[in-house]
Amino acid sequence: MIHKTTSRVIASLFGAALATGAAFADDMASYTDMFEPLPALPPIPAANSLTAEKIELGKMLFFEPRISGSGVISCATCHNPALGWSDRIPTAVGHDGQVGNRNTPTVLNSGFLTSQFWDGREPDLEGQALGPIQAEIEMNMDLEAAIRRLKEFDIYHQHFAAAFPGDDDPINAQNIADAIASFERTLNTPNSPFDRYLRGDVGAMSVAQVEGMKLFVDAGCVACHNGPALTDGNFHRFELPGSKDEGRFLVTGDDFDMFAFRTPTLRNVAVTYPYFNNGSVDDLRDAVQLMGQQMLGQDFAEDELENLVAFMHALTGEMPNVTIPALP
Numbered sequence: 248m249i250h251k252t253t254s255r256v257i258a259s260l261f262g263a264a265l266a267t268g269a270a271f272a273d274d275m276a277s278y279t280d281m282f283e284p285l286p287a288l289p290p291i292p293a294a295n296s297l298t299a300e301k302i303e304l305g306k307m308l309f310f311e312p313r314i315s316g317s318g319v320i321s322c323a324t325c326h327n328p329a330l331g332w333s334d335r336i337p338t339a340v341g342h343d344g345q346v347g348n349r350n351t352p353t354v355l356n357s358g359f360l361t362s363q364f365w366d367g368r369e370p371d372l373e374g375q376a377l378g379p380i381q382a383e384i385e386m387n388m389d390l391e392a393a394i395r396r397l398k399e400f401d402i403y404h405q406h407f408a409a410a411f412p413g414d415d416d417p418i419n420a421q422n423i424a425d426a427i428a429s430f431e432r433t434l435n436t437p438n439s440p441f442d443r444y445l446r447g448d449v450g451a452m453s454v455a456q457v458e459g460m461k462l463f464v465d466a467g468c469v470a471c472h473n474g475p476a477l478t479d480g481n482f483h484r485f486e487l488p489g490s491k492d493e494g495r496f497l498v499t500g501d502d503f504d505m506f507a508f509r510t511p512t513l514r515n516v517a518v519t520y521p522y523f524n525n526g527s528v529d530d531l532r533d534a535v536q537l538m539g540q541q542m543l544g545q546d547f548a549e550d551e552l553e554n555l556v557a558f559m560h561a562l563t564g565e566m567p568n569v570t571i572p573a574l575p
C-alpha cells in the first residue's frame with residue numbers, strides 16, 4: 248500500500264517525467280523531421296512499368312557473363328550481392344584485368360538516385376545499363392554482338408517475349424536496359440535501425456546512434472546527405488589526396504564542376520567500403536573525419552566520430568532476398 252504523501256510525490260514525479268517526455272519528443276522531432284524512411288520502392292518511370300516478368304529477365308541479364316567480350320564478366324562481378332552489391336576493392340577491375348580509376352558504387356537503392364555514376368553522366372538506370380556492357384574496361388562487348396548471343400538461347404526468346412509482349416523483335420537494346428533497370432529498382436534495403444527509429448521504434452537505435460544522428464544534423468552533414476537515400480543528388484567539390492579525377496567537369500566542361508562528385512547514398516555505407524570516388528579510404532571513421540574537414544571545415548573529437556560512425560551503421564537495412572538465377 249502506498250502512503251498518501253509518497254503517492255503525491257510519485258504523482259508529481261510522474262508528471263515531471265511526462266513533461267520531460269514531451270520536450271524530449273519535440274526535441275527529437277526537430278531531428279527526425281529532417282529525414283524520411285526508405286520507401287519499399289523508388290519512383291517507377293511511366294515509360295518502364297515494373298512487372299514481375301521484367302524483373303525476372305533483368306535478374307538473368309544482371310548475372311549473365313555471356314554479354315561480356317570475355318564471356319566471364321557480368322554486372323554481378325563488380326556489383327557482387329555477397330559484398331553489398333559492390334566489390335570491396337578500391338577501383339573496379341574489368342575486361343582483361345584492366346583497372347579503372349573509380350570505385351564501384353553499390354547498386355542497392357540505386358533507383359532512388361536522381362542521376363547515375365559518380366559524375367552523374369546518366370540521368371537514370373535505363374540510360375546507365377548499356378554503358379558497362381560496352382565499356383572497354385568493364386565488359387567490352389559490342390551491343391549487337393551481345394544481342395546476337397542472347398538470341399542463341401530459347402529461354403531468352405521466351406523471357407523477352409513474356410516481359411515485352413507485343414514487341415515483334417523483343418531482344419533489343421532498349422529492352423535489355425529496361426529489364427536490368429527494373430531488376431535494380433527491386434534492390435532496396437528497408438527497415439534499417441534508422442528507418443525503424445523514424446517510424447517510432449525508439450529502441451531501434453542505440454544511444455550512440457541517436458547521438459550520431461543528432462550530430463549529423465547539427466554539424467551539417469544533412470545539408471547534402473538527405474532524402475530517402477541520404478543524398479541530395481547534387482555535385483560537390485571534393486579533392487581527394489592524390490586523385491586527378493576531374494569528376495563532373497568531364498561531363499559539363501564547366502569550371503564550376505571541376506572535382507565535383509555526386510553525393511553518394513549513405514544507406515548501407517558500413518558494408519560498402521572502401522570509400523570515395525577512387526576507393527582510397529578503407530575506414531569509415533577516416534571517411535567521416537575527411538568529410539568533416541573538407542565539407543564542413545571541422546575536426547571531430549574522438550567521441551563525436553564514434554557516434555557518427557555508429558549512426559552510419561544504423562543505415563544498414565535488410566538485404567534484398569534474391570535467388571541466384573539458373574542461366575542457360
Ligand code: HEC
Pocket residue numbers: 309320321322323324325326339340341342347349350351352353354357360362363364365366372375376377379380384385386427431
Ligand atoms: C568492371 C566492373 C563493373 C561491371 C562489370 C559493371 N559495373 Fe556498374 N559500376 C562500376 C563502376 C566502377 C561504377 C562507377 C563508374 C563511374 O562513376 O564512372 C559503376 C556504376 C554503376 C551504377 C551507378 C550507381 C551510382 O551510385 O551512381 C549502376 C546502377 C551500375 N554500375 C550498374 C551496373 C550494371 C547494370 C552492370 C551490368 C550491365 C554493371 N554495372 C557492370 C563497375 C562495374
Ligand code: HEC
Pocket residue numbers: 463466467468469470471472482483484485508509510511512513516519521522523524525534535538539542543555
Ligand atoms: C557539401 C556536401 C556534403 C556534406 C556537407 C557532407 N557530405 Fe559526405 N559526401 C559528399 C560527397 C560529394 C561525397 C562523395 C565524395 C567523393 O568520393 O568524391 C560524400 C561522401 C561521403 C561518404 C563516403 C561514401 C562512399 O560510399 O564512398 C561518407 C561516409 C560521407 N560522405 C559521410 C558524411 C558525413 C558523416 C558528413 C558530415 C560530417 C558529410 N558526409 C557531409 C557530400 C557531402
